[in-house]
Amino acid sequence: MAQPKDFGFGSEEQMLRDAARKFLKDHAPIEKLRALVAKDHKLAYESAVQPLAWDERVWKQMVELGWTALAVPESAGGAGMKTIAVAALAEEIGRAALPSPLIATLIATAVLREAGTDAAKTCLERVVGGAAASFAGPGAEGSWLPDATSIAVTESGNGAVLKGSVPFVQEARKAAFFVVAARDAKGGVGLYAVASDAPGLKILPDRVVDLTRDQARVEFDDVKVGTSAIVASSTGSVGAKAVAAALPAILTIVAADLCGAAEWQLQTTAEYARVRTQFDRLIGFFQAVKHPIVNVMIDVDRARSLTYAAACAIDTEPESALCLARMAKAAASDAGAFASSRSIQLHGGIGFTWECDVHIYVKRQKHNQFYFGDGPYQRAKIAQLIDRAA
Amino acid sequence: MTEHEEFREYCRRWLAENRPAAPSFRLPLSPIEVMTEEQRRYLCAWEKKCYEAGLIGCDYPKEYGGGGHAGFQQIAGQEMGRAQVPYLINVIGLSMAAPTILNHGTEEQKRRFIPPLLAADEIWCQGFSEPNAGSDLANAQASAVRDGDNWIINGHKVWTSLAHFASWMIMVTRTSNEHKYNGLTYFIVPIANTKGVTVRPLIKITGETGFNEVLFEDVVVPDAYRVDEIGKGWTVAMTTLLYERGAAEGAGSGGGISLDERIAQLVSLAKRSRRDGKPAWEDAIIRDRVAQLAIRVEGMRQGHRRMRVEPLTDHPMRLPLQAKVTVSELMQDIAAVALEIEGPAASLYVGDPGAPDNGQWPLAYLNSYGFTIAAGSNEIQRNILGERVLGLAKSK
Ligand SMILES: Cc1cc2nc3c(=O)[nH]c(=O)nc-3n(C[C@H](O)[C@H](O)[C@H](O)COP(=O)(O)OP(=O)(O)OC[C@H]3O[C@@H](n4cnc5c(N)ncnc54)[C@H](O)[C@@H]3O)c2cc1C
Numbered sequence: 001m002a003q004p005k006d007f008g009f010g011s012e013e014q015m016l017r018d019a020a021r022k023f024l025k026d027h028a029p030i031e032k033l034r035a036l037v038a039k040d041h042k043l044a045y046e047s048a049v050q051p052l053a054w055d056e057r058v059w060k061q062m063v064e065l066g067w068t069a070l071a072v073p074e075s076a077g078g079a080g081m082k083t084i085a086v087a088a089l090a091e092e093i094g095r096a097a098l099p100s101p102l103i104a105t106l107i108a109t110a111v112l113r114e115a116g117t118d119a120a121k122t123c124l125e126r127v128v129g130g131a132a133a134s135f136a137g138p139g140a141e142g143s144w145l146p147d148a149t150s151i152a153v154t155e156s157g158n159g160a161v162l163k164g165s166v167p168f169v170q171e172a173r174k175a176a177f178f179v180v181a182a183r184d185a186k187g188g189v190g191l192y193a194v195a196s197d198a199p200g201l202k203i204l205p206d207r208v209v210d211l212t213r214d215q216a217r218v219e220f221d222d223v224k225v226g227t228s229a230i231v232a233s234s235t236g237s238v239g240a241k242a243v244a245a246a247l248p249a250i251l252t253i254v255a256a257d258l259c260g261a262a263e264w265q266l267q268t269t270a271e272y273a274r275v276r277t278q279f280d281r282l283i284g285f286f287q288a289v290k291h292p293i294v295n296v297m298i299d300v301d302r303a304r305s306l307t308y309a310a311a312c313a314i315d316t317e318p319e320s321a322l323c324l325a326r327m328a329k330a331a332a333s334d335a336g337a338f339a340s341s342r343s344i345q346l347h348g349g350i351g352f353t354w355e356c357d358v359h360i361y362v363k364r365q366k367h368n369q370f371y372f373g374d375g376p377y378q379r380a381k382i383a384q385l386i387d388r389a390a
Numbered sequence: 391m392t393e394h395e396e397f398r399e400y401c402r403r404w405l406a407e408n409r410p411a412a413p414s415f416r417l418p419l420s421p422i423e424v425m426t427e428e429q430r431r432y433l434c435a436w437e438k439k440c441y442e443a444g445l446i447g448c449d450y451p452k453e454y455g456g457g458g459h460a461g462f463q464q465i466a467g468q469e470m471g472r473a474q475v476p477y478l479i480n481v482i483g484l485s486m487a488a489p490t491i492l493n494h495g496t497e498e499q500k501r502r503f504i505p506p507l508l509a510a511d512e513i514w515c516q517g518f519s520e521p522n523a524g525s526d527l528a529n530a531q532a533s534a535v536r537d538g539d540n541w542i543i544n545g546h547k548v549w550t551s552l553a554h555f556a557s558w559m560i561m562v563t564r565t566s567n568e569h570k571y572n573g574l575t576y577f578i579v580p581i582a583n584t585k586g587v588t589v590r591p592l593i594k595i596t597g598e599t600g601f602n603e604v605l606f607e608d609v610v611v612p613d614a615y616r617v618d619e620i621g622k623g624w625t626v627a628m629t630t631l632l633y634e635r636g637a638a639e640g641a642g643s644g645g646g647i648s649l650d651e652r653i654a655q656l657v658s659l660a661k662r663s664r665r666d667g668k669p670a671w672e673d674a675i676i677r678d679r680v681a682q683l684a685i686r687v688e689g690m691r692q693g694h695r696r697m698r699v700e701p702l703t704d705h706p707m708r709l710p711l712q713a714k715v716t717v718s719e720l721m722q723d724i725a726a727v728a729l730e731i732e733g734p735a736a737s738l739y740v741g742d743p744g745a746p747d748n749g750q751w752p753l754a755y756l757n758s759y760g761f762t763i764a765a766g767s768n769e770i771q772r773n774i775l776g777e778r779v780l781g782l783a784k785s786k
Contacts, residue, residue, distance in 0.1 A: 006699045014701045270780040284782030287773070293780060294772045298712055302689035308702060309692040327685045379681035380674065386684050387657060387671070 007312040008084045016070075016081070017088040023065065024096040027058050030357055037099060037211040041354045050205050052173055052214055054099040059174075063130035067102060071109045076124035083249055087256040087311035091304075094260025097364050099212040101132035101171040103257055108133035108179045110249035114242040115191055115232040123179065123193050123231065132174050135250075136218055137181025137189075137243070139168035144373045146244035147189045151220055153182035153234055159227050160192055160234075162220040170371070172196070172203050172216035179231060180220070181239055190234030191242060192225045199223070210367035211360055248318075248325035251372055252310045255325070255332035258368045259307050261361050262300045262332070265339040268358065269293055269346050276348075283346075292342050299335040306331050323385045330378035336365035337375075397448075397462055401469035404443050409475055410436050416740075419750075419757050421481045422551040423600035430513075430555050433479035437510035445470065446484070447508035450492070455505030471648070482552055483507040483514035485637035487560045487578075490630045494576070494618040503558070503578065515556035515581065516634075517547040517604060518627065524549075525770050527562070528570050528624060532606060534563035534577065541616070543579065543586075543609040549764070553589045553602040556581045562627050565620055574623030578615040585609070596756045634765050635714050649687040652724050656680050659746060660731045670731050679727045686720050708779045715771045718761035725755035 037053045038044070044051070062068070071086045072078020086106060093102055109127055112120045127133055138148035151164040162182050169178065178201075180192045194201060200223040205216045232239035270293055273284030283289050310324040340362040344351045351358050369375075391399070413432050417424075424430060440446050445466040450456020470478075478484060488507050491499055506512040523529040532545020543563060553559065559579045566573035581587055586609040591599040618626045657680060660671035670676045693716070696702050697709040728751035729736040738745035740753050762768045776782040 005695060007696070007702065009699060009702055017701075270782065273782055274780075282783040284776065284780075285785060287769070287785060290776040290782050290785070291769070291772045293782070294775045297708070297775065297780065298716060301693060301709060301712065302686065302716075304702075305692035305696045306685070306689050308696060309688070324688070327688055330681075331685055331689060376678060379678050379685070382681040382684060383677035386653065386681065 003309075003312050003316050007308040008082055008315055009088070009308065009312075013082070013085045013088055016085055017092065019065075020067070020089050020092040021095070023061075024092055024098065027061065028055070028096045028098050033097060033099075033212070033360065034357060038354065038357075038360055044211055048207075050207050050214065053211065054174065054214075058098075059100055059102075059132075060130070062100065062102060068105055068109075068130060068132075069128040071106055071113070072124045072128050073113060076121045077128045078124065082311075083252065083314040084308065084311040086249070087252055087307055090253045090256035091260035091263075091307075094257035094262075094364075094368075095264050097212050097261055097264070097361055099214075101134065101174040103253060104134040104171040104175065105132050106253050107170075107246075107250050108135045110246040110253070111135050111179050111191065111243055112231065114245040115239070116242075117231060119193060119229055119231045120191075122228070123177070126177070131176035132171065134169055134171050134175040134178050135181075136166045136169045136172075136178045138372075140166065142377075144377070146247055147181075147183070147237065147240035149181040149183055149189060151180060151182035153184050153190055153192065155184060155190065155230070155234055157227075160190070160225045160230060162192060162194065162223040162225060165217055165219045167217045168206075168371070169203075169216050169218045171214050172218055173205060173214050178218065181243060182234065184234040186234075188234040188237040189240035189243075190237075191231040191239035193229040193231050194220075194223055194225060208367070210363045212364050213367055248310060248314050248321035251325040251329040251378075252307060252314065254368055254372050255303065255307045255310070255328040258332035258336040258365060259300065259304045261365055261368075262296075262303065262336045262339040265336075265343040265358070265361050265365070266293070266296050266300055268361075269296070269339075269343045272347055289346055292346065296335070296339045296342050299331070299338055303328065303332040303335040323382060326378040326382050326385070329373065330375040330382065333369040333373075333378070334375040337369050340365045394461060394465060397459075398465050398469060401445060401466050402473075404445070405469060405473040405475060408439065408443070409473065410439075417476065418598060418600070419754060420760075421477050421479045422760070423594070423596070423598045423757070424479055424552070424555070425599050430479065433476060434510045434513075436476050437478050437480060440470070440478075441509045446478070446510075447488075447504075450488070450504060450508065454492070454500050455508050478510075479552075479555075480507065480510050480513050481637065482516050482560075483512070486516055486630045486634050487514040487558070489633045490560060490576075490626060491578075491617065493629050494622075494626045496614075498614065499578065499617070512557040513552055513555045515550050515553040515559045515604075516630070517550055517553075517559045517561040517579070518630075519549045520546055521548055525767055527627065528574065530562045530564055530574060532561070532563050534565050534575055534611070536565075536613075537610075539613050541577070541611045541613060543577070543606045543611055545606050547604040547606075549592070549601050550589075550604050551601045553581060553604050554591060554599070559604070560617075560630060562623050565623075569621075571624045572621045574627070575620050576617040576623040576626040577611055578617060579606075579609065579611050594757075595759070596753055631766065637765075649690070649720070649724075653680065653684045653687055655747070656683065656724065656728060656731065659728060659751075662746065663731050663733060663735065665731075665733060670733070676727075676731055679730065683720070683724055683727060686716070686723075690716050690720065705779050708775075711771070711775050711779060714765060715768050715775075718758070718768060722755070722758035722762060725751055725758050729755055 069078040070081050074080040112123050138144045140150040150166050154161045177195045183189050200221040202219040203216045208215050232242050276283045306328040310328040313321040313324045343358045350356045448457035448459045448462035452458040534541040534543050559581050561577045561579045565575040586607040588605040589602050663670040665673050740749035773785050
């Protein structure tokens with residue numbers, strides 16, 4: 001199938017994107033973000049438990065706007081919009097560096113969509129209703145492969161039992177339920193919906209660098225799951241297949257978040273170079289300032305182009321989606337890292353202070369750079385893909 | 391089928407049927423290294439044939455020798471690229487002189503100069519750069535002094551690609567010392583067999599020639615060859631540069647071979663080359679480098695696609711102005727990685743029977759600097775991007 005020239009980004013998608021940008025500008029501006037996540041450096045640096053800093057009212061409004069329903073198929077009561085729309089929304093979330101469970105929920109949604117069972121449908125209906133979800137499974141041992149998980153499962157006639165502990169679960173304290181990947185004794189991977197207050201489930205919040213995020217290790221101490229919550233069975237590793245099918249979307253969503261934040265970093269750094277004067281000149285005059293900012297722009301643009309292409313491929317040409325999504329995630333991870341580094345350096349002393357907003361974005365970018373694999377990780381996989389194509 | 395689809399079909403069919411036999415001699419990587427008379431004859435004959443078949447000059451008005459169509463040239467260009475037929479030698483004529491004359495020339499100039507240019511009967515060169523006017527083009531000093539109906543030209547142009555084959559030059563001259571920018575005037579100047587004109591080849595780092603220095607000593611040029619008004623040379627030159635940059639994006643990709651194919655070539659080269667006793671393709675760092683380039687190739691392709699999707703571009707010039715920088719640096723880095731893959735075999739140059747891929751990679755590497763320097767060096771391009779797109783203070 002051929003891809004549309006415009007990435008499938010039509011008037012409907014543009015309306016959504018523009019509305020999201022305006023909503024976040026009005027309801028989650030940088031001043032509010034600063035007050036929310038960076039008001040007290042002591043809390044961030046010294047407290048034993050990561051403070052949970054997010055605006056639940058904004059989240060409720062986002063649910064009312066239909067953002068959680070966006071990627072849910074119409075059959076489960078959602079809007080069934082294209083991945084290009086989801087990517088555009090994720091980009092706006094990144095631009096606002098919004099602390100919210102939306103990205104985690106969109107990722108869980110991508111996995112649930114691919115599972116396609118009644119149990120998955122029930123979960124998706126909950127998401128439409130505003131339940132935040134998070135995907136728990138990969139991340140241990142540095143693997144993000146579709147069958148990666150550190151949880152064990154035993155399925156039986158009346159459900160399943162989960163045991164083990166999984167690191168790096170996103171937005172764990174905001175999630176109403178988890179989509180958990182777990183491996184059975186034969187090596188098959190299944191998917192299970194588990195309420196965050198299920199007996200035997202323990203959330204151990206991490207102390208994370210990123211002030212806009214909530215992350216935890218989640219422990220499962222013989223957590224019982226009913227048959228109606230088996231999203232994909234471990235028999236035949238059906239769960240791993242669903243995750244594999246969702247992987248391009250997962251990578252694309254994280255890449256879009258990185259791109260949005262990187263664009264903010266580019267514009268904010270350029271703005272500073274337009275107003276700050278030294279040696280009687282605006283510092284943007286100096287090519288040691290000007291050229292790195294241009295290089296950031298070139299890298300951000302590459303990442304954005306690839307992210308839109310990956311999203312469009314998921315919608316229209318699935319066979320080429322994985323390679324493009326890995327390229328998008330690699331390019332966005334590197335662009336985010338480079339934009340971060342230059343945003344601090346080119347702000348000078350003020351850029352090194354807690355008071356200046358750039359550190360909030362730098363920390364979010366560093367988090368997303370490694371989540372689901374950084375540039376070198378993706379490129380190792382891409383080398384296999386282009387070898388096969390060559 | 392629309393008129394455009396029909397034309398595309400036609401181009402495909404014609405190119406399949408008329409592909410020229412490979413020459414018995416070597417052709418250089420790009421038209422601006424064409425050196426010998428036999429190369430010139432082969433390439434001019436091919437270009438003329440394309441013109442006669444309607445694949446060149448399709449969008450020019452009929453009265454100037456064109457096809458009188460709209461939107462055909464892009465299609466013909468794409469199909470020539472796809473078919474991997476030889477490049478067009480009269481590149482400076484086609485991509486710079488003709489559009490400049492069409493925009494700024496008199497009716498007589500259009501009728502006299504454009505038809506033989508399109509037919510590759512007359513080759514063109516560009517005389518902008520001088521020893522002391524490169525990036526700072528407005529510093530051009532070659533002088534034109536009025537003498538009745540004529541102008542007398544004196545001066546020194548450098549890096550003049552194709553001047554050794556050229557009938558005509560588009561030339562920036564100084565007609566007044568009072569103003570830097572408004573003291574420039576643009577001319578069409580005869581080069582071949584012209585009294586007072588000396589063309590001397592300059593040798594490139596590859597060992598090839600292809601560009602020249604051109605000396606002017608009391609060269610007489612009729613006023614009828616002046617393009618646009620006296621003192622308007624800077625404006626006319628900007629038109630030429632606009633088209634040059636567009637052409638440079640294409641030229642940077644190096645005569646026909648698609649960038650995807652270059653990545654496939656790197657993979658194949660890495661499988662054949664040995665590194666630490668194993669195929670280089672098994673080396674994680676080599677794989678990483680090739681994957682990085684594959685990402686840049688795909689990113690560039692998707693950037694070209696996004697350029698035309700207005701709601702996803704933010705600023706109209708943001709992506710177009712990046713194109714020359716990204717393609718020229720990509721070509722350079724592809725060649726540099728090829729040398730890393732070859733390891734010690736990268737020491738073998740064209741002509742060595744043992745050189746992998748006929749020694750094309752060291753040649754491509756050396757040659758790649760032409761494109762990061764010419765058509766506005768990449769440093770100048772970065773200034774332009776920072777200033778026009780991001781509003782940073784002008785460096786001048
Ligand atoms: C292969 C090739 C073919 C060419 N063909 C033609 C031709 O047919 N006709 C023609 O007229 N010219 C031609 N040129 C010339 C070309 O346009 C010039 O080489 C180019 O504009 C640079 O000028 P320069 O060589 O004088 O270098 P300079 O301008 O002296 O530059 C030297 C270095 O300084 C940097 N620099 C200069 N100014 C600035 C600044 N403001 N900010 C940052 N960095 C700066 C440059 O980027 C470069 O790295 C050709 C060049 C090449 C390499």
